[in-house]
Amino acid sequence: MQIDDHQTKLMTAAGLNLIAQALTIYDADLRLVLCNAPFQQMFDLPKALVTPGASFQETITLLAQLGEYGDVDDVAHFVAERVEQARAFEPHYMERTRANGRTISVEGSPPCPKAAGSPSTPTSPAPNSKRHCCAPGLMRCRGRCWPTPKNCQPPTANLPR
Secondary structure, eight states: OOOOHHHHHHHHHHHHHHOSSOOEEEOTTSBEEEEOHHHHHHHTOOGGGSSTTOBHHHHHHHHHHTTBTBOOSOHHHHHHHHHHHHHTTOOEEEEEEOTTSOEEEEEEOOSOTTSOSEEEEEEOOOTTOOOOOOOTTEEEETTEEEEOOTTOOOTTTTSOO
């Protein structure tokens, strides 16, 4: 059976939507490449913010305005900080309490230094979960530490120390 690009995209989207965990991937310009349905459902986002090309900054602005990050005195400053952090494309992990009282964790990491963009996975962590750091040479993925592929080092691996 021959599968074309369109069918591959449809099957990939269907598969991503089966994952209960929210998933987003933003490109180097912080424009949405893709997200799954749980991302839209988790935050009740309008279609414009879950459509490829949607702005990360606009999404974070809306979430901050809705109280998803708690009480934020200066939304513009808060959003500017989040955008600056996102532009660094550094591996990250945080837990935060949403406006509805539920705690979620958000974990993201660029797939490889040569790849432009970063996937992020907001999810509800297990009760009393804590961040467990991986030993050097390992990377965190799906809650576990895995050997870091030789051709996919963290983006900071080649920076002068």
